Amino acid sequence: MSSQEVKGTCCQDHPDNTVERFCTTCTKSVCKKCVMSCYKDHHDMIGMSDAIEAFNKQVTEVIRSAEDVKQELENTFHSIMDDKADFESHVKMIRDVINMHKETIVSKVEEETKKLLLDLEDVCKQRNDAIEGQVKELESHQMEVQSLKRSSLETMNKPEKTKTLDDINTNIHAVNQNIKEMNSRYSSCGNNLKPNFTFNIELDDALTKGLGEIASVDNRFILDKDDRSITVSKEQTFVVKAECLDKNDTCKVAATLITPSGEKTATEVEDMGNGEYRIKGRCDKVGDWKMEVTAGVAHFKGTPVKIKVEPIGLVQTIAAHKHIEYKISDGVLDSDGCLLVSSDCNELLKFTKSGEFVANIKLAQNAMISRMHNMGNGHIVYSDIQRKMVVMLNNKFEEHTQFGKGILEWPMGLKVKNEVLYVADIHLHCVCKFNVEDGSMLGKIGFQGAGKFHPYDITLTRGGHLMVTDRSHHRIQVFDANGTLVKILVNKGKEDGNVLYPCAIVTDMNENIIISSMNKLQLFDRNGIFLKRINDFNDALKNPAGITVISNRPQMIAVADKDNSVKIFNY
Template sequence: MSDLDELEKKRKEAITKELEDLDLKKSQIDSLTESIKSIMKKPEEKEKLHELEETITDVNCKVLEANTDTFSLYKKHVIPTFITSADLNKLMDTEGIGNIVTVDERFNVTQTDRSITVTKGESFAVKVSSLIKDKECKLVATLTSSSGEESTTDVKYYGNGEYRIRSSCNFEGDWKMKITAADEHVRGSTVNVKVEKLGLVRTIGKISDYIKGSHLVSDVISETNECMLVSTISKEILRFNQSGSFVDKLLMPQGTNVHRMHRMSDGNIVYSDINNCAVMCDEKLNTIRTFGENTLQNPCGLDVDEVKRVLYVADEKNHCVFKFNIDNMTMLGKIGSEGTNAGQLKYPYDVAITKEENIVVADAGNNRIQLFTVNGKKAKVIIGHGDENGKVVHPYCITVDADDNFIISSKHKVQLFDKNGVFMRRIDHKHDGLQLPLGSAVISFHRPRRLAVANHGANNIKLFNY
């Protein structure tokens, strides 16, 4: 037994040494392979290619010398024959192999930008990183549609090895962006660009198909799992995915009538109940806190300043916006009073907080949008009364998007304004069938941005690209 143990020990030591030798030789081969890949891009370096051929042959001989037959077979089928040529494409055609597509690995298209979706006419940027931090190393980008139309591209270097290629497409359909550096494709090229139409994308049929009774849709909010929640001025909340398919139904406590909703960053939901209060609940709709039970008369739209921990609630009957501490439920004051002057309100229906922490109010009774400073003392009308584009009639909802733009839903249309109230464009079209759009939410902040609108009068949900 002692002799056997000694033999076993020697055998293991011999195997370990052989494995170490093989690892060393494998590292040599890997290093040579990387050198060959680099030099293949410069076939004019003929002498160095032959030197590498001799070196790799020598390494292979050492690895396989114990088995002559195996080495002979390996040499016959594996060892490459190096053919140098100044024109690789011509050589490949001559040999009948095909064309070579070279890739300049010094440049790399950002993974998320290798396949993108945009809307017609929307400006977009493709990011390319470079190992060479030299603004003279310029890229060339060509954007072409499936039918052959071309769109101009603008390549700019932003320093630190980052390029951005900006463009837009004026036709719907599939486009391809080819990006080259010194006539070589960069890694990640070709970029696939899908172009969708602006405006109405889909209508989710009548809400009455999913809920008993005559309840009408009143609001919609985005959910973290790429779904949206729809309130119906009842205890029932409907869940749809972003493609418009019904997922399930959620039930609030008996006697609850959810009017408008706001989802916080921690997943909690604050909603206004037409039974004269505002409620915070968790993701499973369990009540956490209740606000303004003895103060609110007809709470509508609401928003939360999560940094300052303040809840804002627009109250139609009280003609003002109430402020509550979101943690201890105490009332902090109110903004506005009944009237028609600047700073006064009449039947306010919604409130929103901007990134600059200003308060924007849908002053429905006065047919205007007012902006109040953080403390609520200074106010100005930023969007006035009128049926033409850039004006509002009975504004019901204010949604602030990622760019701090305002999306205003009013009597029969939805419009996009910048943060100063300057009209940008109408999101819907005249014949899209909007009737009293009470609530809206951006349900996709990626390209293209998509807006869901609670179309109260027709009792459905409209989805728009904007």
């Protein structure tokens, strides 16, 4: 409506007058009389054109808001319809798959049924043929006996027919013998023939468990891709990560372990907050397990988790002696996932985890490798007891840097952390520290002086503590970042839980500690509490040297044994 049209409009309070202005205090159009009244009361008034323009802007905004809401409603409607169509399409697809699966099974069952019935008919034919032959033979003998009987009657009252009667009697006995032979013959090859049906247990098992399973899956709930199919050791505690994309969802998450035989047991679910969950599990039997993860009635995307449970103990032996004459000393994983095995010479052997030989790698002519460490950046460092130093190799196994030349005397175990190289030296009776960048020596850890301390191997905790195998004193010592002795972690002893001549020490992903000593491999927690012995007396572990962790799921280590083999254990 234009300002001209409004001015021609009658005032609500004075119908004889037309409106002149707009009173924002009264929020109405007013005539000349109203203006005077509003003016006396100090009301705010504006021109009609300004009032109309301002009001129309508000109307336009309201209309625009209404259009936005309308569009949002339409979008929501279309989204619902699209979801409905997608759901129906998905249901149709599953229905088609179920029917196809049914048809496949029915077709297979019909085919197998036809074959079985044909086999049954063959057995019936064999039996019927045997019976028919027996009946024909009996009928022939029956006719012969009837004939002999008539002949016997004809000799009645005729003593002169004695010889004839004797012949008849002989023939009767012959027929009787034939009947006995026939019964014996058919008894052994025909009369005892009966069909037998053996059930296919696998098919019966499949039909008992059903053709499959329908489960509701909510795509907001997902399992980590790496956790949807896992391999673990028997009795290994593992963690599966799950997430709810709707951080505000309050559904209760539950998890159930299913044994190979189908038994179900609830397992622990930890709510980490912000829609994240950690599900702990432990399988006490070897075989194929599953784990269902649900939120209310809905299954997580990626469930059920397929869990392959492997036996613990020695699972493989790699015969390194077939490829090298020298004693092997250590092993590490290369960047390509293969296992590098060192020896008391200038050669590295390379194997796949399955034990297949890959390559023989030559190093410096006079090198003699004791221990190795993969730095994780494509470089490997090794202690060289022949040249009395530590060498860093690049990703082409070429010498890149040398450490401790002129300082080290008998370098053994070594590790790198935070750009610091730690080297255990038996003859120096300490652990030496070097700067990885420039090779400079940073200091020493341990007691000085002969007979005080014989560090053989080392490892570092996540907290920065240094654990050292003191070989001659049969113990494991722990030092803090400043080199101060914190405690004796493991003491001397023949029994499990103690060590004699500890050789190698490593930590796994769970901060558990693995120690080789004499002919034993032992597992401790991070506080030095004995958990179990990894090897068995029948594993033929002669004198284990270097250890490397090659897998977390399943928990697996490779041990360089002095019988020139690499033994791989699940633990």
